Amino acid sequence: MKIVVTGDTHIPKKSKPLPSVLLKECETADLILHTGDWQSLDVYETLAAYANVIGVYGNVDGEDVQKLFQAREIVEVEGYKLGLFHGHGDKKTTEKRALEAFEGKEVDAIIFGHSHIPMMRYLKKVLLFNPGSPTDKRALPYYSYGILTIGDCIKGEIVFFKEKE
Template structure:
């Protein structure tokens, strides 16, 4: 199973449409970790399971989202309510409380993946305004047997890096 994770497009609707068109045949689920700055009903958000970020005005988005995906439980949040810029500990507690083994978040605009205490943490970075790099990015999480693969891509779909974690 594959899950595309994107965050922090800050009003750029076209890139979300491009990602869906590019990956619709290979990806099973599309996740948006907030700060789309689009309305919940915007056409560009169609097909994405999204949450509300600190820059999202539309209160129709949930603050967090939990999804069951092929034997895995995914916890999605923007991150601003879980102090992710300081520590992953509050996010870890929230994911554990939700019974999740994958936690997706944005907010920092910095791409990264880490496996800690049986939880995979994935920040796709920002598809519009990256920090600590010039690469606008998104991630695809691939779940295979007892392995997690996290692949990072730039806005053109070119692979930037990959990480492998054993469950």
């Protein structure tokens, strides 16, 4: 199973359309996960044309997005439990807030956003995965999104690209 992971799209503030490289990847996705900060339901509608979309809301999302999504989700895919959370909150690092969001829950991966900083690492037996942003790289050299492949295990990949077109 191929899962495209994105978030922090901030549309239309940071970009008008989603980048074509991300949409091309969505053509072969079995599932799309969004880590919040959609800023517009147009993002959901665009992604939903490619595959089933599951997401959470972020700190810049309005009531329209918050009515459709929860702050935190646990998605079961092929026997694996994936925790999905934006990552905003007070104090601590984004990663620590994401970990706390699933404290006491059995998850195989925690997927989060908010920082716009792509990362992939294990903490004990839990994969921590942030896809970065396909539209707002901030001080980083590249835009990014993620791919999770689920089979005998969860394989993660961060895809970096230079242009938003």
